[in-house]
């Protein structure tokens with residue numbers, strides 16, 4: 001096969017890990033991002049400084065490429081539509097991206113296709129909530145532009161509604177969550193798909209922060225089947241090649257609800273780099289280069305700990321405790337190359353592999369307690 005030119009919109013850690021996997025294949029890589037020092041900027045063949053939300057920038061970047069993928073949903077989809085008409089392959093298709101980008105359209109898509117997801121209604125402005133008190137407890141979510149928990153507000157009682165959003169949003173019934181699960185599923189141009197084992201996203205109940213992720217998820221066989229059936233139906237109906245991360249809730253009665261879908265590589269699949277035969281990043285290149293799908297099977301069970309910027313530190317990053325963690329067996333460090341840390345910023349992740357689940361949890365806690373992302377004090 002001749003070398004293909006493939007572009008990535010966005011230059012963060014997802015782009016960086018995609019580029020690490022691209023090095024194995026006959027592909028010339030292009031990245032567009034506003035920040036010339038972003039994590040992916042130095043790993044691609046061609047970097048373009050530009051605004052991924054701007055029509056002209058995206059269109060000019062894309063014309064002449066064989067294919068484009070995204071590492072963030074917030075890109076200019078009109079430009080992608082035009083590029084698609086002109087023969088550039090887009091992963092995911094702009095049509096699928098448009099549905100997913102807007103939580104109102106996303107929820108309507110689930111409803112129309114009978115994909116289980118919690119009941120919802122639409123609000124246009126904050127005052128609309130006054131008429132919907134019967135719907136509480138519920139979760140209010142901005143239709144556009146929210147990510148990593150920003151743009152989500154839990155509204156339990158009447159007094160909470162002032163915390164809602166004064167812009168188009170969905171109000172979604174609160175699910176009594178027992179577990180939060182994610183599955184990654186790849187679809188090629190022929191419509192064939194490959195699914196990775198489900199991942200358990202374990203939260204700190206007190207802080208509502210992601211503690212760590214474990215794969216495979218500990219769930220009864222019948223729940224795993226439900227998850228598989230739902231995720232397969234979902235990508236079939238989206239009718240797009242690419243890679244998709246489906247986040248789901250399992251409630252106390254083992255009902256399964258789709259929370260949301262990301263049409264791209266995802267944080268919940270980072271363990272697949274070391275833990276599975278074909279990683280999510282390798283898999284997306286296989287899809288975009290029209291190669292056979294990879295093997296999604298796990299080599300060993302895995303856990304991921306995200307390395308987030310510690311509270312109270314902003315500035316040039318220091319990784320405290322790194323060497324101690326690197327002495328551990330079966331622990332793999334990924335530093336994203338961001339110069340500056342700030343509270344909560346995703347600065348890296350650590351993957352742990354072990355046959356024993358207890359060992360995964362033990363090491364995940366050890367890493368969380370030992371490895372700190374801080375900054376030098378301002379002098």
Ligand code: ADP
Nearest residue numbers: 118139146147148149150152172173174175260
């Ligand atoms: P984001 O896209 O910003 O990550 P999510 O829609 O995933 O936002 O919501 C963030 C978190 O809020 C979820 O991980 C979950 O813990 C909680 N949440 C979201 N929707 C519901 C719901 N319907 N019921 C209960 N909790 C929810």
